[in-house]
Amino acid sequence: FLLLSLFLFSLLFHLNVFYVRISDVGIQYLTKGGSASKLRELNVSQCVLITDASVKRIARRLCKLFHLNLSFCEQLSDLALESLRSSSIGSLDITGCKIQDLGLSNLEGIRLKKLVLTGCGYVTDSGIENLCKNVRDLEHVDISHCAALSDPAVRAFSFYCRGLVTLRMSGCFKMTDLAVHYLTSGSPYLRELDVSGCVLLTDCAPQHLEKICPPLRSITMMHCRSISRAAALTLQPRVTHWEHSGDDPPLSFGYSLICTTTFSHVHVDSSTERRNLQETIGTICKNKASLRPSKVSTK
Ligand SMILES: *[C@@H]1O[C@H](CO)[C@@H](O)[C@H](O)[C@H]1NC(C)=O
């Protein structure tokens, strides 16, 4: 099957490797073929066996490659990104990879326009800052469900990547109105924004956005319980795509243990051990859906 695909591959510019058991050996064959240099798109999503060595080979040998999809290649480390330096890659998907700040910081000499790093929980604001300093051509960015990221990450995108067109940050629960303010002052080409599940955003967010709306033409504010319907509606006539809801984020957002927003101050007795604190808060939030402590203190 693999050999047949490789034979057919000699005629193609796009390759979707749906044989998830493909290993480094398979990638070696792939990159050796005479037509390898013509390949523009490669999707090795979920090929859990391939290692950093394969990415290095891909970056070296496929010299016309533009789209590279490495999502859910769980063995890849920061070294994989380092080997993409000075490659032809312009669009990269590393969703669900165990990439950390070091990997992003080492990405340079590459004219990356699109980056999808959904669900990369280890990535922090400083990793994003270093990335943006080196990779300023970014236009389409998806940092959804990167739970560690907060306002400074958005500041970095809007400050360094002046051509930003799309930003998806659904499930980044630490973002505040300040993040939206950075976008409205620094990203003149922003067309599409998704802030779903950014539960700390208030009515100030749509107020800021009004200033860049148009050119902003798509706004998604699902599960934003602190943005009122009335404030959200002010944007509706100005855009072509508009979504808002004030309900709580679904369980798939993984917020059950994260209580971050306004409401009462919860006092946890000092007898509660530190390691149980998170659990205690989680239980409170689960049992009393309306109770969302903004402040937790221990004696
Ligand atoms: C990438 O490959 C996966 C299978 O590994 C497939 O499900 C997915 O649709 C492909 N994506 C694209 C954009 O072709």
Ligand SMILES: *[C@@H]1O[C@H](CO)[C@@H](O)[C@H](O)[C@H]1NC(C)=O
């Ligand atoms: C990468 O492949 C996944 C499927 O595994 C797909 O959902 C995703 O859209 C692809 N990424 C890009 C940038 O096309």
